[in-house]
Amino acid sequence: MTAAILAFALFSLLVAMAPGPDTLLVLRNCLRGGRRTGSATALGAAFGSLAWGVAAAFGLAAALQRWDAAFTVVRLAGAAYLVFLGGQALWAQRPRRGAAGAPAREDRAQEPLPGGGLRTGEAFRQGLLSCLLNPKVGVFFVAVVPQFLPEGSSPFGTTLLFGVVDAVVAALWMLLVAVCAARMTTWLRRPRVHRNLERATGGVLLALGVGTAVES
Template sequence: MTTAILGFALFSLLVTVSPGPDLVLVLRNCLRGGRRAGAATGLGAAVGSLGWGVAAAFGLAAALQRWDAAFTFVKLAGAAYLVFLGAQALWAQRRAVALSKEPPPALLPEGDAPGALGAGAAFRQGVLSCLLNPKVGVFFVAVAPQFLPDGASPLATTLLFGVIDAVIAAAWLLLVTFGATRFMAWLRRPRVHRNLERATGGVLLALGIGTAVESA
């Protein structure tokens, strides 16, 4: 059992550190609300991952994998949400620049950036970003059986794998958050902040549009 847990944890870590929508969203929310917003987003994504792990354990993700219409619907809903977040980021920056009559100060204090984001809203965004990504559920369906030890309960073991994956996701995204906030003084310089907000908004838009095109 120990070997199975370590093997799944290593595989989960390799998948988790690969860049994806959750990572982009954490970085974007670090810019919008500072360390608290970034950490809340990461914890929300981990809760969403745990939700998919529980769903996989009880067969929902397997049903989504077999039922193409349901999988496509959830995937398109996730794509629409990413497009919404990306468009929201780009629009917020455009509006902030348009309303600015005076040159901005050299440095924006944490939490006072245009469109500053609260921890609660960031947490909800993290949860939705992960829950609207059915690939996370399919990951459990496809990968968990490969690590199930002989004689172990599929339900209990898959639930355990879900907890392990959520803990790894939370640890990684929190590490990213704390790493990013070390450079927050530089990142919050108005020109850098605007360019990064536009870049992350553009990446979220591209991810959402790419997912929608792939599903069409």
């Protein structure tokens, strides 16, 4: 059992390290509100992953995968949420005009950063919803967990255990991402850098949402 847990933990780490919507949200919210909001986003995504692990143990994820209509509804809801977050970021960084109609200078060091004041509860909710509305996480458990089940073990209990392992691994990795991003806060919050990163992450989230919506 120990070997199976370690193997699954390593596999979960490799999956967590692959850039995805959750990691992008952690980076974006860390930029907007610092390490606290980035960490809250990471914990929210980890709790979402744990919920999918529990659902897989009870067979809900497998049933969702087989029921095309329900799977499509969850997938489109997740895509719409990503598009909303991406569009929100891009809208916040739209060019503004000064009183005389000329484009406002956005690279002044004293300019207040848009998106400031993001609360930890909101950041946690964004991470949670981002993961819960991604049915691929449930499919991951259904498709991958059986490959690591030790012979003679309880599928239900082991799947629950693997769900906890995956959530812990994902939380630790994304918390590390949040800490590293927070250490670069001074540079990342320079208005020009901040603006370009917000636009980049917003564009990627928007593209991920559109891609999720149109994929079969």
